[in-house]
Amino acid sequence: xxxxxxxxxxxxxxxFGLSLGFTDLYIKVLVKTLEWAALRIQRAQKVPAVPCxxxxxxxxKGDSSMEEEIVELRRMHPHPLTGGNFTLCDTFYxxxxxxxxxxxxxxxxxxxxxxxxxxxxxxxxxxNFHYIxxxxxxxxxxxxxxxxxxxxxxxxxxxxTGLSWLVxxxxxxxxxPNSNVKDRISDLLHITCYRICARGLSAKIHYHNKExxxxxxxxxxxxxxSPIDIVILANDGCYAMVGQVHGGLMGLIxxxxxxxxxxxxxxxxxxxxRHAVAKRLRDHVADKTKQPILIFPEGTxxxxxxxxxxxxxxxxxxxxxxxxxxKYDPQFGDAFWNSAKYSMVAYLLRMMTxxxxxxxxxxxxxMSQQDGEDAVNFAxxxxxAIAHQGGLVxxxxxxxxxxxxxxxSYKEAQQKMYSSMIVGISLKPSDMM
Amino acid sequence: xxxxxxTLSKIPNAGDLMQETGFSPAHIVRLYxxxxxxxxxxxxxxxxxxxxxxxxxxxxxIKQVCQEVLDFPSFVRILAHFRPVDKNRPKxxxxxxxxxxxxxxxxxxxxxxxxxxxxKISRQELLQVLRTMLEKQVTEEQxxxxxxxxxxxxxxxxxxxxxxxxxxxxxxxxxxxxxMSIRFLR
Numbered sequence: 001x002x003x004x005x006x007x008x009x010x011x012x013x014x015x016f017g018l019s020l021g022f023t024d025l026y027i028k029v030l031v032k033t034l035e036w037a038a039l040r041i042q043r044a045q046k047v048p049a050v051p052c053x054x055x056x057x058x059x060x061k062g063d064s065s066m067e068e069e070i071v072e073l074r075r076m077h078p079h080p081l082t083g084g085n086f087t088l089c090d091t092f093y094x095x096x097x098x099x100x101x102x103x104x105x106x107x108x109x110x111x112x113x114x115x116x117x118x119x120x121x122x123x124x125x126x127x128n129f130h131y132i133x134x135x136x137x138x139x140x141x142x143x144x145x146x147x148x149x150x151x152x153x154x155x156x157x158x159x160x161t162g163l164s165w166l167v168x169x170x171x172x173x174x175x176x177p178n179s180n181v182k183d184r185i186s187d188l189l190h191i192t193c194y195r196i197c198a199r200g201l202s203a204k205i206h207y208h209n210k211e212x213x214x215x216x217x218x219x220x221x222x223x224x225x226s227p228i229d230i231v232i233l234a235n236d237g238c239y240a241m242v243g244q245v246h247g248g249l250m251g252l253i254x255x256x257x258x259x260x261x262x263x264x265x266x267x268x269x270x271x272x273x274r275h276a277v278a279k280r281l282r283d284h285v286a287d288k289t290k291q292p293i294l295i296f297p298e299g300t301x302x303x304x305x306x307x308x309x310x311x312x313x314x315x316x317x318x319x320x321x322x323x324x325x326x327k328y329d330p331q332f333g334d335a336f337w338n339s340a341k342y343s344m345v346a347y348l349l350r351m352m353t354x355x356x357x358x359x360x361x362x363x364x365x366x367m368s369q370q371d372g373e374d375a376v377n378f379a380x381x382x383x384x385a386i387a388h389q390g391g392l393v394x395x396x397x398x399x400x401x402x403x404x405x406x407x408x409s410y411k412e413a414q415q416k417m418y419s420s421m422i423v424g425i426s427l428k429p430s431d432m433m
Numbered sequence: 434x435x436x437x438x439x440t441l442s443k444i445p446n447a448g449d450l451m452q453e454t455g456f457s458p459a460h461i462v463r464l465y466x467x468x469x470x471x472x473x474x475x476x477x478x479x480x481x482x483x484x485x486x487x488x489x490x491x492x493x494x495i496k497q498v499c500q501e502v503l504d505f506p507s508f509v510r511i512l513a514h515f516r517p518v519d520k521n522r523p524k525x526x527x528x529x530x531x532x533x534x535x536x537x538x539x540x541x542x543x544x545x546x547x548x549x550x551x552x553k554i555s556r557q558e559l560l561q562v563l564r565t566m567l568e569k570q571v572t573e574e575q576x577x578x579x580x581x582x583x584x585x586x587x588x589x590x591x592x593x594x595x596x597x598x599x600x601x602x603x604x605x606x607x608x609x610x611x612x613m614s615i616r617f618l619r
Contacts, residue, residue, distance in 0.1 A: 059615050073612060088583060088595075089604060091542055091562070092612050099515050100615055101489035103467060108487070397488065412570075419570035422579065 023204050023356070027332075030355055033139065034120055034331060040136055041119060059104055066417060069093045090418075106306075107397050113334045114305050120331050122354065147353045155200045155352040162196030167256045169193065174259025183289075186260040187238045194234040201228065202356040207236050212363035214239070214292040214322035217285055219314060222324040223386055224296035225304040226337040227344070228351065229326055232359060239294040240284060244268060262290055278317060285319050292322065297379065298399045303336040304328050306393035310383045312375040323364040323382050325390035332356045362389045450506055454513035454532055460617055464512060468505050479503040514541045517614040536601075538613045543600050553594040556580055 073089045121140050169189040176182045198205065213236070214220040220239060222229060233239065241263045245251060254265055264284055270276055284290055297310035304327065315321065328335040333354025337347050351357065364385055369378045380396070387394035441447050441458050444465050451461060471483045480502050484490055503511070516533040530537060546554040546562055559580045567576070587595045587603045 059617055073607060088546075088587065088600065089607050089612075091545060091566075092607070092609075094566070095542060095545065096515065096613055096615065098490055099512060101487050102471075102484065103464070103512060103615065105487050105489045107489070108470070412568075415566070415568055415570050419567050422567070422571070 023199075023202060026202065027204055027356060027358065030332065037119065037121055037136055037139060040133060044133060059100060066093065066414075067421060070418075070421060106395060110302050110306050110308065110395070110397075111340075112303060112338065113336050114303055114330050120355070122333075143355075147355070151202070152349075152352050155202065158200035159197055159348075159352070162193045162200055163253065165196065166190070166193035167253060170256040170260040174256070183261065189260065190234065190238050190257075194231050197231050198235050201231070201351055203228075203232065203235075204356060204358045205232055205235060206360050208360065208362045209365075210236070210363060212322065212365050213237055214324070214363070215320075215366075216290060216292060217288040218292040218320045218322050218366065219281075219285060219317065220292045220294045220322045220324055221297055221310075221314060221382060221386075222294070222326055223304075223307045223390065223392065224298045224301055225326065225328060226301055226335050226347070228335055228337075228357065229296070230294070232326060232357075232361060233294060233324065236361070238291045240264060240291045242266075242281070242293050242295055244271060264293060274313065278313065281314070282317050282319075285317060300399040301337045301339060302399060303338075304330070304392070306395045307383050307387040307390075308395050308397055308399040310379040312379045315369065315375045315379045315382070318369065320366045320368050321378075321382055322366050323386050325360075325362040325364065325386045325392075327360050327362075327390040327392065329358040329360075332358045335359070360390075364389055444505070446506065450509055454509055455516055455519060456509065456513060461509070463617075464509055465505065468508055477504075479508060511541075512615075514538055515613060515615045517616050518610045533614075535609050538609050539601055539604060540597070542613075543597055546595075553592075553596050554600070555594045556584060559583060559595075 070090055070093050073092055074087050121136075121143050166189070170186070173182060173186050173189060176185070220233070222233065230241065238261070240261070241257070243254075243265060245254060245265045245267055254263070257263055258265065262284065264280055266277065266280075270280075281293060284293060295314045297314050298308050299311050302308050333351065333356060335351070335357055337344075342350065367378075367382055367385065369375070373381075384394050386392070441462060444450075444461060447458070447461055450456070451458065456464070468479065471487070472479055473483065473486070510532065513532045514537060518533060518535070519531070543554070544550065546558055548558050548561065560576060563571075563576050563579060571579075584593060584595060587599050589599050589602070590596070
């Protein structure tokens, strides 16, 4: 009897997109508690206040370019220099940069969870914090109890409900003949289930600029942090998902979803054929009655402090792109899926034992490829727009570097830049190679 | 809530290292985590290939920083050269100079050039460094003329090599403390 009351309280509001305000209240209490804890820690450690998040890692890095730094080094040189030329102190710059990358490099850093400047009372984020006081410890202990014994079971029930509703519902809807009614029911069903799943994560999502919401027949592009991104975005609209066919539970969900509205699932073998992939996406997008497709062009999960290179495939299709920026607030829970460290199940468990998932979603105005702009530049333009809106660092490194090596061409580009400082000015152009 | 001392105790000779290098316990723990992350095959030490895997380092013309096998204390000692100079640490005239003093920072860079450790940067050694930094971008003649010019400027006793004192003299006005320091944000 109790369970049905709880379920009614969650399912009904989810269907109509209403909120009972529980999550909001919970978040407010949480914020107050974390602020209190941060103050006590600061007082105990007697450290000056550090900015809330450290998106760029733990060492202080300068912003100036190679040229600026080397010119400054040379200015302090005793002998007047004629334009270019090499000086012994040039190596200081490279040495320092080298050591900085040894301690922490821009790429590896993006594949581990973002560090917090102040502890948020979760054991997993406790890197640097000593025993502070009895009170903080008690609150932490209370937090553990609440998260694991109260919130976790509740969340698991919610998530299970959401998913089973999705599978059963979509299968039932699939029986109906194709019609407008079917589409409407399918949309409602999808949104309800995703909302239930979001409740299952205690997600508080704030959508900005809803007028730019992706339209049918368009392509929605977003930065990727975890599989949860799908739940976050689908809470506010229906998308056609794109992905590989999986086996097991995922496969079951995929098969049933596709019965009620079209999604684009690829066999592993098809993924390798870029033209076939592009054709299927193009066909889907050309049909204006179908939902916009959701694509994550980075190709892999990044830790939400930066946006890495967008693969150009989705930008070659030639339709309007609707960029979306997603930024999670790491104070409440780390949403990044480190697939090397955690399996999907372990990851979901971590998600469900965090305080909450709080995030901001910005819908950016649609962009299309301009005349004379190639796919790579277009992709970079969209990437910058997303990074700028989300307050993320715009990197041009390829997310695939998680597993692969740097191309020789990057090294040569650096060397060319430096050599032009040395020989470019003092020698005539005809002397250069 | 437990303190970080449990992780610190996993690190051998942590106390001595802190004393020698001046890193705080938190920094030593971080460096240890980084050390273990770089040592992907869990060998217990770092070799040049491990550094080759760092993406940004692959682009850096200076890679000689790490040409030999490094264990954790050596790793920390190299990085300790780049600690910002402590203005508050009392200067005990009897103790050896701090590892991150101006003089030691200069010595570190000097040793990058002076491969055979004879106390002088010879023309050959300078050419070697230039070659690594520029590879195919510059011709051999250009490299030689650059090397000649550099030695001419710094070599005061005309022995066609740069000694540590000559090196230090030419770096007199350079703000080494700032240019060769890396500050931890926490």
